[in-house]
Amino acid sequence: MRDRMQNTVQIAFAHVAKSFDGGRGAKPVLAVDDVSLEVRGGEFLAIVGGSGSGKTTLLRLANRLIEADSGHITIEGEDVRAADPVMLRRRIGYVFQSGGLFPHMSVAANIGITPKLKGERETDIAAKVDELLDLVRLDRSEFRDRFPHELSGGQRQRVGVARALAARPKIVLMDEPFGALDPLTRDALSDDYRALHDRLGLTTVMITHDMTEAILLADRIAVMRGGRLLAQGTPSELAQTDDAYVGELLATPRRQAGRLNALLPRGSA
Amino acid sequence: MSLLSDPRWGEAWTHLPDYLGSHVRVSVAAIALGLLISLPLAIAARNRPVMRNLLLGVASIVQTVPGLALLALFYPLLLAAASLSLSWFGFGFSAFGFLPAVLALALYSMLPVLRNTITGLRGIEPSILESAQGVGMTPMQSLASVELPLALPVMMAGIRTAAVWVIGTATLSTPIGQTSLGNYIFAGLQTQNWVLVLFGCAAAALLALAVDQLLALIEAGLRARHRLRVALGGAGIAALVAATLVPSLARPSSSYIVGAKTFAEQYVLASLIAQRLRAANLSATTREGLGSSVIYEALVNGDIDVYVDYSGTLWTNQFHHTDIRPRQELLDELKAELAKKNVTLFGELGFENSYALVIPKRRAEALGIRNVADLAAFAPTMSIAADYEFFSRPEWAALRKAYGLNFGNQRQMQPDFMYAALASGEVDVIAGYTSDGLIAKYDLVALGDPKGAIPPYDAVALIAPKRAGDQALREALRPLIGRIDITAMREANLRAAGGDGDASSDAVARWLWEKTESEKTKR
Numbered sequence: 178m179r180d181r182m183q184n185t186v187q188i189a190f191a192h193v194a195k196s197f198d199g200g201r202g203a204k205p206v207l208a209v210d211d212v213s214l215e216v217r218g219g220e221f222l223a224i225v226g227g228s229g230s231g232k233t234t235l236l237r238l239a240n241r242l243i244e245a246d247s248g249h250i251t252i253e254g255e256d257v258r259a260a261d262p263v264m265l266r267r268r269i270g271y272v273f274q275s276g277g278l279f280p281h282m283s284v285a286a287n288i289g290i291t292p293k294l295k296g297e298r299e300t301d302i303a304a305k306v307d308e309l310l311d312l313v314r315l316d317r318s319e320f321r322d323r324f325p326h327e328l329s330g331g332q333r334q335r336v337g338v339a340r341a342l343a344a345r346p347k348i349v350l351m352d353e354p355f356g357a358l359d360p361l362t363r364d365a366l367s368d369d370y371r372a373l374h375d376r377l378g379l380t381t382v383m384i385t386h387d388m389t390e391a392i393l394l395a396d397r398i399a400v401m402r403g404g405r406l407l408a409q410g411t412p413s414e415l416a417q418t419d420d421a422y423v424g425e426l427l428a429t430p431r432r433q434a435g436r437l438n439a440l441l442p443r444g445s446a
Numbered sequence: 447m448s449l450l451s452d453p454r455w456g457e458a459w460t461h462l463p464d465y466l467g468s469h470v471r472v473s474v475a476a477i478a479l480g481l482l483i484s485l486p487l488a489i490a491a492r493n494r495p496v497m498r499n500l501l502l503g504v505a506s507i508v509q510t511v512p513g514l515a516l517l518a519l520f521y522p523l524l525l526a527a528a529s530l531s532l533s534w535f536g537f538g539f540s541a542f543g544f545l546p547a548v549l550a551l552a553l554y555s556m557l558p559v560l561r562n563t564i565t566g567l568r569g570i571e572p573s574i575l576e577s578a579q580g581v582g583m584t585p586m587q588s589l590a591s592v593e594l595p596l597a598l599p600v601m602m603a604g605i606r607t608a609a610v611w612v613i614g615t616a617t618l619s620t621p622i623g624q625t626s627l628g629n630y631i632f633a634g635l636q637t638q639n640w641v642l643v644l645f646g647c648a649a650a651a652l653l654a655l656a657v658d659q660l661l662a663l664i665e666a667g668l669r670a671r672h673r674l675r676v677a678l679g680g681a682g683i684a685a686l687v688a689a690t691l692v693p694s695l696a697r698p699s700s701s702y703i704v705g706a707k708t709f710a711e712q713y714v715l716a717s718l719i720a721q722r723l724r725a726a727n728l729s730a731t732t733r734e735g736l737g738s739s740v741i742y743e744a745l746v747n748g749d750i751d752v753y754v755d756y757s758g759t760l761w762t763n764q765f766h767h768t769d770i771r772p773r774q775e776l777l778d779e780l781k782a783e784l785a786k787k788n789v790t791l792f793g794e795l796g797f798e799n800s801y802a803l804v805i806p807k808r809r810a811e812a813l814g815i816r817n818v819a820d821l822a823a824f825a826p827t828m829s830i831a832a833d834y835e836f837f838s839r840p841e842w843a844a845l846r847k848a849y850g851l852n853f854g855n856q857r858q859m860q861p862d863f864m865y866a867a868l869a870s871g872e873v874d875v876i877a878g879y880t881s882d883g884l885i886a887k888y889d890l891v892a893l894g895d896p897k898g899a900i901p902p903y904d905a906v907a908l909i910a911p912k913r914a915g916d917q918a919l920r921e922a923l924r925p926l927i928g929r930i931d932i933t934a935m936r937e938a939n940l941r942a943a944g945g946d947g948d949a950s951s952d953a954v955a956r957w958l959w960e961k962t963e964s965e966k967t968k969r
Binding site: 240242263264266267271273274275277278279280281290291294295324340344 | 573574576577578579580581582583584587592595596671
């Protein structure tokens with residue numbers, strides 16, 4: 178099945194543009210400028226760019242949190258403009274920057290929200306919640322009834338991932354999911370997520386400003402700047418491009434890798 | 447007599463179930479209606495800046511209208527609406543009491559609810575709203591399961607403020623005919639019965655405090671997501687409402703309602719009429735503290751069955767006559783005009799409660815002043831005090847014109863304090879009331895009106911249109927007609943202002959009845 182999915186395009190952007198009102202007489206800001214991009218089934222795509230590059234806007238266009246001005250966006254072959262936005266969002270998992278958990282709901286209620294909205298039975302939801310807690314490696318009995326303010330940042334983000342997976346989506350969109358975490362937690366969580374991605378056969382689009390994270394996690398990387406898509410490809414393909422900005426982005430992880438190798442001789446760690 | 451053993455406490459207690467029950471009913475209805483209007487408006491306005499500003503602006507303006515004025519304004523408004531509905535749809539409704547009070551109080555409750563609901567909803571982090579959208583909530587689902595629950599603690603704080611305001615302001619619904627804890631306060635103020643005033647204030651304050659604390663419990667429970675506290679608070683509110691509703695539901699509804707305006711003489715006369723009705727085996731209650739214009743309309747609409755008014759008041763206020771006729775002619779004309787409205791002028795009680803210029807007797811003798819004409823020469827060096835309406839009434843204009851009166855200084859005063867101010871020399875002349883007992887108490891004299899500038903103010907019993915053919919009522923009232931003379935009424939009024947245990951309107955009414963009975967045997 179994975180092989181078949183591998184060949185189908187799950188998410189496609191074709192000449193998509195979106196501009197925002199600059200406010201109070203200012204010129205409209207072109208946030209996404211003629212972007213065309215395809216994500217295949219089972220693929221893990223990272224979109225890398227600085228702030229204001231339009232990467233978050235692009236992600237939100239996919240599940241119609243924002244409406245595009247022009248161009249076409251298709252999800253699993255269906256034009257998103259033809260879909261009911263609420264139904265569309267229920268079948269796409271979305272992980273928010275700092276979890277985006279509802280502070281007045283328990284961990285279990287947060288995770289079970291989308292199945293509940295879809296009208297699934299309470300007993301089914303409860304079973305699913307426990308299963309998902311296992312999946313994101315949180316102890317069922319310990320965390321089920323806690324509230325978001327009683328969790329650490331990493332635990333909150335794990336719950337955020339579990340919530341995104343609750344409705345068994347094929348597609349997961351992640352908006353800088355690990356950006357605010359400490360390096361150790363971040364490392365553990367991103368490894369765990371990548372394993373989930375492979376195990377569940379997900380199609381994932383992750384936003385990040387960190388090229389190192391993108392290289393380590395993603396199958397393919399798309400680089401954005403000023404609303405435009407500068408380059409896309411596997412890390413090794415990216416290394417071939419002669420775009421100066423892409424080169425600059427790749428220089429940092431290279432330099433870090435070199436220094437780390439020098440400072441941490443093999444066998445000493 | 448010690449304050450605690452004062453028998454008036456007991457009298458106050460006996461009214462508590464009725465007054466408190468009515469107070470809670472009107473407050474709860476007003477808060478519920480206020481919430482029903484404010485919450486959807488606030489929700490609709492939260493993302494519409496123009497509507498939001500308009501709504502909060504209007505609610506703020508309503509808040510600046512004094513509570514009493516707001517309540518009073520709803521009465522004529524509803525009266526007009528009721529007559530429109532009667533002519534258009536064939537049914538009317540009572541513009542008296544409950545309905546105007548609930549509407550005005552509901553309007554009054556809106557500002558804090560609107561403001562806190564909007565603030566609470568707008569205070570939610572945008573990332574949470576986005577996440578609600580992102581997990582696939584419809585706008586309604588987002589509102590119901592995310593926005594409202596998160597805004598609830600702030601909203602509850604607004605509801606608390608509204609509840610306390612409404613419970614406090616509901617005391618002002620007494621003059622428009624809604625029984626409330628304000629009955630204690632208005633009756634107490636008019637009869638200078640400070641025990642009653644204190645009792646009413648304390649009862650209203652305790653009620654507001656109890657409700658506030660219970661709502662605070664709910665609010666704290668919501669903040670801490672503590673279900674038990676929320677449930678306890680809710681149960682407390684429910685118990686309070688139930689406790690105040692049960693006794694009033696069990697109370698038999700009375701058949702005759704006797705109205706009284708807002709001063710001591712009216713309280714005494716209403717008690718007297720109610721006592722006479724009960725003596726004739728008719729059940730009767732009094733509805734006290736009604737505003738002067740409200741009470742007549744209430745009678746016409748059948749909200750009350752009988753009350754005592756004064757010929758001159760009806761002549762100038764209800765029928766808007768500006769001319770002044772001789773006494774009998776005015777009475778006959780009034781009778782005819784009232785009959786056109788199906789109101790029965792059953793008869794004169796036998797005394798007049800007119801406006802009169804009053805000065806200390808010693809001063810009158812020293813200056814040789816026997817009537818208003820004599821006073822005119824001294825007026826420019828004198829100061830005059832009157833109640834809040836006198837200087838804008840036609841009698842004042844007529845007096846000035848007839849005698850060329852021109853006082854050096856004029857002041858408005860609470861009627862109860864005028865006489866003391868005159869006796870102490872604070873003012874030189876007051877526009878007092880001829881039946882006031884304080885005239886005798888302070889050794890004052892009511893000056894004659896030789897030119898007849900002030901219309902006659904005979905106390906007359908009026909019967910509502912729906913009781914026009916009620917012989918039992920007429921028979922019960924008949925012994926009062928022509929039997930209460932000015933000296934008896936003055937003494938009764940003085941007793942009512944006495945400030946001791948015998949000053950309750952019931953006790954004074956009993957005294958007045960015995961007095962007229964003994965006068966009859968003397969004759």
